[in-house]
Structure formats: structure tokens, C-alpha cells
Amino acid sequence: MTIGGLGPQGGGAASSSAGSPQRHAIVVESDVVRVRQVVRSAAVAARLSLVDQTKMVTAASELARNTLVYGGGGAVTIDIVDNGRRRGVRAVFTDSGPGIADLDLALTDGWTSGSGLGLGLSGSRRLVDEFELESSPETGTTVRVVKWSR
Amino acid sequence: MERIPVLKLGNLLLVSIQVDLEDRLALNLQDDLAERIVATGARGVLIDISALDIVDSFVGRMLSTIAAMSKLLDAETVVVGMRPAVAITLVELGLDMPGVRTALTLEHGLALLGAEVRVRRSDDTDSADRADLPGSIEEPTGPSGTAVAGTVVG
Numbered sequence: 001m002t003i004g005g006l007g008p009q010g011g012g013a014a015s016s017s018a019g020s021p022q023r024h025a026i027v028v029e030s031d032v033v034r035v036r037q038v039v040r041s042a043a044v045a046a047r048l049s050l051v052d053q054t055k056m057v058t059a060a061s062e063l064a065r066n067t068l069v070y071g072g073g074g075a076v077t078i079d080i081v082d083n084g085r086r087r088g089v090r091a092v093f094t095d096s097g098p099g100i101a102d103l104d105l106a107l108t109d110g111w112t113s114g115s116g117l118g119l120g121l122s123g124s125r126r127l128v129d130e131f132e133l134e135s136s137p138e139t140g141t142t143v144r145v146v147k148w149s150r
Numbered sequence: 151m152e153r154i155p156v157l158k159l160g161n162l163l164l165v166s167i168q169v170d171l172e173d174r175l176a177l178n179l180q181d182d183l184a185e186r187i188v189a190t191g192a193r194g195v196l197i198d199i200s201a202l203d204i205v206d207s208f209v210g211r212m213l214s215t216i217a218a219m220s221k222l223l224d225a226e227t228v229v230v231g232m233r234p235a236v237a238i239t240l241v242e243l244g245l246d247m248p249g250v251r252t253a254l255t256l257e258h259g260l261a262l263l264g265a266e267v268r269v270r271r272s273d274d275t276d277s278a279d280r281a282d283l284p285g286s287i288e289e290p291t292g293p294s295g296t297a298v299a300g301t302v303v304g
């Protein structure tokens with residue numbers, strides 16, 4: 001099941017990679033901190049404003065924690081993208097965990113199956129410009145987000 | 151295990167978060183503060199987050215939990231120094247941190263806690279422990295301030 005405006009092809013026109021993607025494992029808590037730092041560097045390099053950097057790093061922190069806590073660990077690939085007009089930061093979080101049974105429910109503000117605030121998915125969707133979520137019990141969960149410079 | 155230092159100042163506890171917070175560290179801070187409030191009888195907790203370049207829902211929840219918990223233990227919590235970009239992001243994230251009082255600067259935070267404690271104390275019949283108030287821990291003036299200087303042997 002998929003949610004998001006980009007479709008399974010990843011939005012084609014949206015972006016070509018402008019630099020080598022960096023892949024980071026997310027298996028322990030300190031990896032979440034590391035992911036925040038790497039996303040911050042990429043957001044600075046893509047010349048996002050300070051507020052947009054902060055939004056993207058916050059979204060990445062939420063998604064990395066989900067990968068760790070609910071996905072049972074996984075990885076993120078971070079790169080700088082270019083659509084011909086603007087640069088942006090893309091982060092793709094993947095895990096091969098149990099998947100999300102009901103995506104609409106999971107994207108509802110305040111809904112959590114654990115002890116969180118239930119704002120990670122819904123909130124990070126608001127914080128980024130592109131948000132795509134794919135999940136199934138067979139393949140696990142993939143969340144792909146992009147934040148563009150203005 | 152790494153921990154965030156909790157400092158005691160008068161009847162306040164001060165915490166300045168200077169590291170990129172791992173989740174475990176945030177949970178330890180909650181526990182440490184609960185213990186220290188009880189052990190010291192602190193009436194206020196001041197948490198400086200000016201070094202934090204993001205606050206996500208985990209740290210937001212930690213701040214709410216500390217505020218709620220300290221209230222139960224008869225202490226007020228004030229969070230100071232939130233960066234503008236962090237505030238903007240928190241609103242969009244949807245986090246409203248119920249019960250968390252904020253102040254822009256350390257000075258304002260101290261004033262807020264001082265005022266708070268004073269109002270609560272003025273309800274008490276016994277005001278003998280007013281010397282503990284944050285408002286009265288400023289400069290040691292008068293004779294006691296000079297008494298220390300006297301005895302240098304030349």
C-alpha cells in the first residue's frame with residue numbers, strides 16, 4: 001500500500017541526484033543522532049534556509065526513530081537532488097519490519113501503537129515538501145521525503 | 151552511562167542541555183530530575199534548550215513529562231532559550247507541549263520561577279525560609295560581604 005503524491009517511480013521529473021548518496025544504518029539509538037547530523041550537513045549544502053533545515057532534520061529524526069523502534073532497524077539513504085530549478089535534500093528510510101497495517105490510521109495526528117505522541121509520520125509529512133510512504137508485511141516500510149530550497 | 155548534569159541553585163534545579171540528545175539520555179534526565187526534586191525539595195526547574203538545534207516529538211514529550219512530574223512534586227518547570235526555527239518547526243509538527251512554560255532567556259525564566267514561588271509562598275503562614283528564594287540569592291551585600299576580605303598577612 002502506498003501513500004504520497006509521487007507514485008512508485010519516485011516522481012521521475014522531480015529530481016536527479018546531485019552528488020553521491022550516503023547510506024547509513026539505523027540499528028542503535030546513536031544512529032538516530034548521526035542521521036540528524038548527516039541530514040543537517042546535506043540541508044546546508046543544498047542551501048536550505050535555517051528554518052527549512054530545522055524542519056527537514058526534525059522530520060528525519062522522527063522517521064529514523066520509527067525505523068529503529070517499529071521497523072526493528074534499517075537504513076537511510078540521503079542525497080542532494082536537483083530538479084533543474086532548485087536543489088533539495090532527499091532521505092529514504094527503509095526497513096524490513098512488520099509494515100504498517102493501516103496507513104491512514106498511522107498518518108493520523110496523535111495515533112500511536114506504542115507510547116509515542118503519534119506525531120512522527122503525520123508531523124514529518126507536514127514538515128517536508130514531498131512525502132511518500134510504502135508499506136507491506138512482506139517488504140517492510142519505506143518512507144521517502146524531500147525538502148526543496150526556496 | 152552519560153548523564154546531563156543537574157545543578158542546584160538556591161531552591162531551583164538548573165539543567166542546560168548541551169548535547170544532541172539520544173533518547174536514552176532524555177529518559178535518564180526525567181528520572182534524575184524526579185529524584186533531585188524530591189531529594190532537594192526544589193521548588194523550580196529551569197531547563198535551558200538554547201543549544202538544541204531541533205526538538206522532535208521525543209524531546210517534546212520529555213519536556214512535557216518533566217513539567218507534569220515536577221508539578222506533582224510541587225515544583226514549577228520553565229523551559230528557556232528555544233530557538234525561533236525550533237518554535238516554528240514544533241508548531242508545524244503539531245506539538246503543543248501542554249503544561250510547559252517557556253521564557254525566551256535565562257533571566258526571564260528565573261524571574262518567572264521567582265515570581266511563581268513567591269506567590270505560592272505568600273499563601274503560607276510561615277515565611278521564615280524566604281532566604282531560599284531565587285530573588286534573594288543575588289549579591290551578598292553589607293557587612294557579611296566584607297568580612298571575608300580582612301586577614302591577608304603582608
Ligand SMILES: Nc1ncnc2c1ncn2[C@@H]1O[C@H](COP(=O)(O)OP(=O)(O)O)[C@@H](O)[C@H]1O
Binds near residue numbers: 118
Ligand atoms: N517503520 C515503521 N514500521 C512499522 N510501523 C511503523 C513504522 N513507522 C511508524 N509505524 C506505525 O505508525 C505509528 C505512528 O507513528 P508515529 O506517527 O511516528 O507516532 P509514534 O512514533 O509516536 O508512535 C506507530 O505507532 C507505528 O504503529
Ligand SMILES: [Mg+2]
Binds near residue numbers: 121
Ligand atoms: Mg514516531
